[in-house]
Amino acid sequence: MISDYFSLAFRNLKKRGIRSWLTLLGIFIGVAAVVSLISLGNGLQLAVNSQFGVSSTEIISVQAGGLNAYGPPGSAVSDPLTIDDVEAINKLSVVDRAIRRNIPSGKLEFNNKVIFGFAMSIPSGEDRKFTYEELDAESIKGRLLGESDNGNVVLGYNFYANKVGLEKSVDLGDTVKVNDKQFKVVGITKKKGSFIFDNIVHMNDEPLKDLMGYGDDVDLIAVKVKNKDLMDKAKKDIEDLLRKRRNVDKGEEDFEVSTPEAAMETVNSVLNGVKAFVALIALISVLVGALGIVNTMTTSVLERRKEIGIMKAIGAKNSDIFMQFLIEAGLLGLIGGFIGAVFGTLIGILGIIGINNFIGSSASVNIDFVLIFLTLTGSFLVGATAGLIPAMRAAKQNPVEALRG
Amino acid sequence: MKTLIDLKKVMKYYYMGEEVVKAVDGIDVSIREGEFVAIMGPSGSGKSTAMNLVGSLDLATKGAIYLDGENIEQMEESELAQLRGKKIGFIFQQFNLIPNLTAKENIMLPMLFQEVNLEDREDRAEELLNLVDLGDRMDHYPNQLSGGQQQRVAIARALANNPDIILADEPTGNLDTKTGELVMGFLEKFHKEGKTIIMVTHDPNLAKAYASTIYWLKDGKIEKTTKGKVKNNKKRGM
Numbered sequence: 046m047i048s049d050y051f052s053l054a055f056r057n058l059k060k061r062g063i064r065s066w067l068t069l070l071g072i073f074i075g076v077a078a079v080v081s082l083i084s085l086g087n088g089l090q091l092a093v094n095s096q097f098g099v100s101s102t103e104i105i106s107v108q109a110g111g112l113n114a115y116g117p118p119g120s121a122v123s124d125p126l127t128i129d130d131v132e133a134i135n136k137l138s139v140v141d142r143a144i145r146r147n148i149p150s151g152k153l154e155f156n157n158k159v160i161f162g163f164a165m166s167i168p169s170g171e172d173r174k175f176t177y178e179e180l181d182a183e184s185i186k187g188r189l190l191g192e193s194d195n196g197n198v199v200l201g202y203n204f205y206a207n208k209v210g211l212e213k214s215v216d217l218g219d220t221v222k223v224n225d226k227q228f229k230v231v232g233i234t235k236k237k238g239s240f241i242f243d244n245i246v247h248m249n250d251e252p253l254k255d256l257m258g259y260g261d262d263v264d265l266i267a268v269k270v271k272n273k274d275l276m277d278k279a280k281k282d283i284e285d286l287l288r289k290r291r292n293v294d295k296g297e298e299d300f301e302v303s304t305p306e307a308a309m310e311t312v313n314s315v316l317n318g319v320k321a322f323v324a325l326i327a328l329i330s331v332l333v334g335a336l337g338i339v340n341t342m343t344t345s346v347l348e349r350r351k352e353i354g355i356m357k358a359i360g361a362k363n364s365d366i367f368m369q370f371l372i373e374a375g376l377l378g379l380i381g382g383f384i385g386a387v388f389g390t391l392i393g394i395l396g397i398i399g400i401n402n403f404i405g406s407s408a409s410v411n412i413d414f415v416l417i418f419l420t421l422t423g424s425f426l427v428g429a430t431a432g433l434i435p436a437m438r439a440a441k442q443n444p445v446e447a448l449r450g
Numbered sequence: 451m452k453t454l455i456d457l458k459k460v461m462k463y464y465y466m467g468e469e470v471v472k473a474v475d476g477i478d479v480s481i482r483e484g485e486f487v488a489i490m491g492p493s494g495s496g497k498s499t500a501m502n503l504v505g506s507l508d509l510a511t512k513g514a515i516y517l518d519g520e521n522i523e524q525m526e527e528s529e530l531a532q533l534r535g536k537k538i539g540f541i542f543q544q545f546n547l548i549p550n551l552t553a554k555e556n557i558m559l560p561m562l563f564q565e566v567n568l569e570d571r572e573d574r575a576e577e578l579l580n581l582v583d584l585g586d587r588m589d590h591y592p593n594q595l596s597g598g599q600q601q602r603v604a605i606a607r608a609l610a611n612n613p614d615i616i617l618a619d620e621p622t623g624n625l626d627t628k629t630g631e632l633v634m635g636f637l638e639k640f641h642k643e644g645k646t647i648i649m650v651t652h653d654p655n656l657a658k659a660y661a662s663t664i665y666w667l668k669d670g671k672i673e674k675t676t677k678g679k680v681k682n683n684k685k686r687g688m
């Protein structure tokens with residue numbers, strides 16, 4: 046019986062004019078937004094998380110400038126942190142170890158091509174081990190830098206994958222020129238899916254300092270806290286210390302102390318903001334779509350009064366008429382939702398591919414069938430709900446009056 | 451023979467503001483099983499209103515209508531729908547086929563409301579279309595059929611659930627004489643097979659030729675009752 050109503054409803058929908066289909070735009074946009082957002086959102090989150098390569102949650106990073114905690118620190122900081130700041134932080138009771146990191150920009154030459162990018166200082170001794178642990182660095186070819194590697198570099202994965210603009214992949218044993226000085230490549234790091242770490246040049250601190258001349262200035266201080274539970278206290282102590290050392294008041298800091306948690310929170314809150322915005326748009330679209338369905342169904346009931354009268358004359362109960370129109374409205378919603386889901390999924394897939402290509406991340410594309418099923422069910426229900434009152438009106442038609450048309 | 455349709459002082463009034471339109475104003479009629487009855491009268495005399503009351507499409511303002519001994523004025527909406535679907539077949543002047551459905555699907559529809567399964571519906575619809583000589587028009591839409599063909603589909607649809615009563619409101623009103631006669635031929639045939647038929651017509655010759663009793667309406671009342679040429683109403687099943 047129900048299937049007969051569905052096929053009847055399909056027959057009626059096929060005869061509908063363009064106007065009916067236009068009312069589906071709302072449902073379509075709403076569903077497309079939700080589906081693309083969710084499939085994109087998961088990927089986006091993955092991509093963002095992998096960008097910053099946050100592996101250990103016990104690391105606090107300190108930067109001057111306080112503009113952007115992540116990404117290569119800008120060179121335009123007027124009052125950079127120094128090695129003395131590192132020493133001072135190292136003396137704090139909650140701090141296990143504080144190490145300097147410099148991430149200067151420079152030019153790299155290979156295959157007669159020149160590119161500009163970032164190098165990262167790798168400290169010596171215990172700090173070297175700590176740095177590798179903290180960054181979760183691993184080589185897939187060759188090895189990571191050791192103490193005797195002052196004439197050598199390790200390159201990010203993208204050099205090997207030929208994705209840095211050199212038009213030729215760089216391999217072990219090759220020689221590259223960094224700021225006109227020759228270095229031998231002794232290792233390639235594992236792919237991290239991050240445009241920072243996959244494009245960076247590892248170099249021991251000493252040769253890098255000689256090459257770039259940053260002296261005692263420090264771009265970033267990575268701080269390992271003695272105990273995870275002390276993160277907040279450590280952050281506060283470091284802030285107090287630096288305020289004193291740099292002579293700034295609370296609220297006017299020209300530096301930033303960020304915990305990975307806080308950083309992730311910032312990223313997530315931006316993502317959540319985007320999500321909420323898209324969800325709002327989706328909600329409004331669906332509402333508009335539902336109103337559109339109310340409107341077309343009402344028109345349709347008026348236009349098909351005679352048909353309703355005929356159906357009643359040949360034995361249709363009020364409930365039959367009601368079901369007929371309700372299912373028709375539900376199907377309208379479902380069709381809008383179906384097209385929206387297809388589009389949304391496509392946008393999600395294309396978006397993820399785009400993000401991956403753009404920033405070299407490796408978020409995977411996955412079609413969420415549960416999500417699609419839920420949105421389709423939802424679309425049908427939205428349509429049916431919108432059709433409730435028109436269907437009730439249709440059912441209540443007096444047969445004689447309806448027959449008169 | 452037993453009385454199938456019994457109208458007792460049936461009235462249907464329409465209230466238009468101050469004015470009262472007495473569309474049907476006290477009709478007493480008994481129609482026996484297997485009878486072929488014609489209703490005649492000037493336009494606006496209440497013929498259609500009376501038909502709709504008998505067909506339970508509308509409820510009387512006053513009075514009682516018994517179908518097969520049951521007072522339809524006391525039935526609920528869903529019971530009335532069942533009654534219309536099972537016991538009554540309507541034929542209208544304007545054919546009233548559903549435009550989105552093919553000839554065959556139009557005939558299948560009344561059976562859908564009686565929850566007949568798909569296969570039986572298809573078989574029955576095909577059988578009926580063959581009966582009205584439209585076996586080659588099964589998948590045509592109403593707008594692809596002539597008026598006479600549409601009316602034959604409507605007749606087939608009226609017979610879908612094998613009803614006892616056929617109510618035909620000016621069935622030849624929109625047809626030329628020749629196609630009108632063809633349609634009347636089918637009504638006559640079903641009458642002979644035992645259907646009780648009530649037909650509204652403007653054509654006294656048709657009424658006299660096919661009906662055994664003719665009721666003449668005027669201003670919602672029966673003005674006179676005359677006999678047609680048909681003497682005996684055949685028994686069911688012949």
Ligand SMILES: Nc1ncnc2c1ncn2[C@@H]1O[C@H](COP(=O)(O)OP(=O)(O)O)[C@@H](O)[C@H]1O
Nearest residue numbers: 464471472473492493494495496497498499500
């Ligand atoms: N819904 C209605 N509202 C008001 N008056 C009506 C309505 N239906 C029918 N009438 C009136 O009732 C009278 C009988 O109508 P009807 O039964 O259609 O006549 P007939 O079929 O004999 O031409 C007419 O005067 C008509 O105007």
Ligand SMILES: [Mg+2]
Nearest residue numbers: 497498499619
């Ligand atoms: Mg009439």
